[in-house]
Each structure stands twice: as structure tokens, then as C-alpha cells.
Amino acid sequence: xxxxxxxxxxxxxxxxxxxLQSKGHEVIAAARSTSPSIDITDPASIDRFYAQVGEVDAIxxxxxxxxxxxxDKLTDEQVQLSINSKLLGQxxxxxxxxxxxRPNGVAVxxxxxxxxxxxxxxxxxxxxxxxxxxxxxxxxxxxxEGRRILIVHPPWVAETAAALGMDPSPxxxxxxxxxxxxxxxxGTKTGKPIFVEGFTPSGS
Numbered sequence: 271x272x273x274x275x276x277x278x279x280x281x282x283x284x285x286x287x288x289x290l291q292s293k294g295h296e297v298i299a300a301a302r303s304t305s306p307s308i309d310i311t312d313p314a315s316i317d318r319f320y321a322q323v324g325e326v327d328a329i330x331x332x333x334x335x336x337x338x339x340x341x342d343k344l345t346d347e348q349v350q351l352s353i354n355s356k357l358l359g360q361x362x363x364x365x366x367x368x369x370x371x372r373p374n375g376v377a378v379x380x381x382x383x384x385x386x387x388x389x390x391x392x393x394x395x396x397x398x399x400x401x402x403x404x405x406x407x408x409x410x411x412x413x414x415e416g417r418r419i420l421i422v423h424p425p426w427v428a429e430t431a432a433a434l435g436m437d438p439s440p441x442x443x444x445x446x447x448x449x450x451x452x453x454x455x456x457g458t459k460t461g462k463p464i465f466v467e468g469f470t471p472s473g474s
Contacts, residue, residue, distance in 0.1 A: 272326045273455070276300040276308065276363060277333030281429050282380075285444035286332055286451045293452070298323055301333075310334065310359030316366045328455050329367045329377045331360045334398075341393040352394040357401055364409065364419065373415035378454045379406065381463070383425040386471035399423065403463055410461025418460035422450045425469045442466050 273290055277283035278299035290297050300308050300319065308319040310333055334356025337348035360379045371377065384392045385399035406421040413419060424447045428438035450466045465471070 271328055271455070272296045272298070273328040273330060274298045274300050274323060274326050274367075276310065276329070276331040277380075279303060280332060281427060281444050282424060282447055283332040285448035286330060289445070289448040289452055290330075290455075298326070310363055311354045313362050313366070316362055320367055320370045323370065325370050325372050326367070327372050327375045329363065329371060329375075330451055330455070331363050331377075331379045332451070333363075334359045334380070336395040336398045338391055338395060340391045344394065349394060352398050356395075357398045360402060361405055364405075368413075368417070371417055373417065375416075376418040376420065376455055376460075378451055378464075379419070379421050381421045381423045383423055383469065383471065385423060406463070407461045413460070418458075420454040420459060420462055420464050422454055422464045422466075423471075424450065424466055442469065 273295050275283055275287045275290065275297055278287045279301045287297050287299060302309055306319050306322040307315075309315040336352040336356045337344060339348055364377045364379060367377065379402055381399035381402045382395065384396045385403060388396040403421050403423070406419050410419050426436065426441045427447050428441045428443045431441050432438040447466050450464050454464045
């Protein structure tokens, strides 16, 4: 399969790309620093990227920023960043990519565990993640010719937890997290949330 991995320079994105390559897939890395480059906060940049890449079998997004700030300290800029980057950026990546997505192709976007189990200072992140799941469920009803869409909700990954000064031991590493994306790509589900094995929140 020819697969775009958006956010390929990030911790999870790198692991996803390496796993897909190990399975024999043709992977196109997509980030601000790649060629072709892409800025998901700029719809015109997304259009230019797809014009250069052409048709694909899968679009995987492991990208987007959202503010990690106590709600009463959020600035207008931080709210807008969260919306423009992780929320609208991924939505635009999907909707603009549909004309390039082959029949029976799949789009996989990234939310996060905080949509189900929020923590202090995560109001914007939880909102964006939950909104992306709602988009996934509804967008699946509009897709044709066997196309699918799913959302992966990763927990903290060990590498990120360690970088933030947290105990990494309870969390899966990036390689383990990447397996959830492979499950989404190679499976048959659509409109559903996908979780890392062993990290499915209760009530999901």
C-alpha cells in the first residue's frame, strides 16, 4: 500500500512509519521538514502536498498541537492553535485527501486518551480529541467505494512521559503504540475509535 504518514518526524509518527515499512508498505513521510512539505494549519499547503503525492491507499495523521494549560489561564492564541492545528488540521487532511484516496482506502487520524480520561490542564486537548472522534463517526457515514476512517486514541507514550518528567513505566512505548495504527489500516472497521492494546478506557 502507498501510505502517507503525517507527523512522521514525531515520536509516534516515526514508529508508525518504521512499522509500516517493515510490513512492506510504501510510506511517504509528511511534515514541515519533508519534501514535499506540509503545514496542516494552512489548507493551501495541504492542497499542494496532495497535488505532488497523487493517489494513495491510506492517509495516517499523527500530527497537530493542542494547548496543555489550566483552563482559566488559556489565552485566545492557545485556544485558536488547538483548533487550527490538531482539530481542523486533521479534518482538512482527511476531507482534502478524499479525492486522492483510492477505493477501499483508509484515513486514520489521532485523538488521545484524554478524550475519555481528562486530567488537569487538558481542557483543550480533551475537547479536540473528543471532537475528532465525533468527526470520525459521522464522516464514516459519508464515505463511498469502501473507503474507511478511524481514530486512534493513544495514551501517553513512555518516551513522551519521560520527556515530561513523568514515570514512563505504566505507558506503552512508541513501537507498541504504532501497532494500533497498523490494526486500523489493515482491519475492516470504520467510524470507530482504536486503542492501544491494554489501554482501552472503561465505558468506551
